[in-house]
Each structure stands twice: as C-alpha cells, then as structure tokens.
Amino acid sequence: MKKTTNAPAPMRFYCDLFGHNYEMTKKVTKHVKEYTCKCCKRQLTTNGNGKLTELTPKFQEINNILEEIYTRRMMRLKNKTLTSSIY
Numbered sequence: 587m588k589k590t591t592n593a594p595a596p597m598r599f600y601c602d603l604f605g606h607n608y609e610m611t612k613k614v615t616k617h618v619k620e621y622t623c624k625c626c627k628r629q630l631t632t633n634g635n636g637k638l639t640e641l642t643p644k645f646q647e648i649n650n651i652l653e654e655i656y657t658r659r660m661m662r663l664k665n666k667t668l669t670s671s672i673y
C-alpha cells in the first residue's frame with residue numbers, strides 16, 4: 587500500500603509562490619538523479635533528455651533498473667583496476 591505524499595496546504599502554497607526547494611535525494615547514475623522538494627515532498631528525476639521531470643512510478647522503475655546496471659558496471663570497473671594493480 588502506497589500513499590501519495592500529501593503536503594500540508596500552506597507548504598504547497600509557499601511552493602506555488604516561491605518555487606520548490608529541491609534537494610538531491612538519490613544518485614541513480616552519473617547523469618540521473620532524483621530530487622525531492624523539502625517543502626511539499628514533490629519528487630523529480632532526470633529523464634533521458636537530461637531534463638527534469640515528475641518522478642512517476644514508471645520513472646522510479648526505470649531508475650531502479652538504471653541504478654542496478656550502473657552499480658554493477660562500477661563494481662566490475664573497480665575489480666578490473668584491482669587485478670591490474672596486482673600484476
């Protein structure tokens with residue numbers, strides 16, 4: 587069960603007036619990151635074009651896959667440098 591983030595009305599009003607106060611909450615890959623507004627908890631992510639877009643469940647799924655591929659590749663890279671430094 588997942589509840590949609592329900593921000594208190596004054597906070598959302600503040601965001602409407604002054605804009606969102608985004609903070610990076612997750613680094614998916616070198617280029618893809620997730621952001622959350624500190625005020626109303628609205629979430630954004632970088633899409634394939636490098637632009638910010640609403641973090642929908644679909645994007646969340648894509649990001650999870652991206653993250654997995656990315657960390658796996660990073661681990662392999664690390665292993666490679668480790669072995670090459672031994673010899």
Ligand SMILES: [Zn+2]
Binds near residue numbers: 605624625626627
């Ligand atoms: Zn906001």
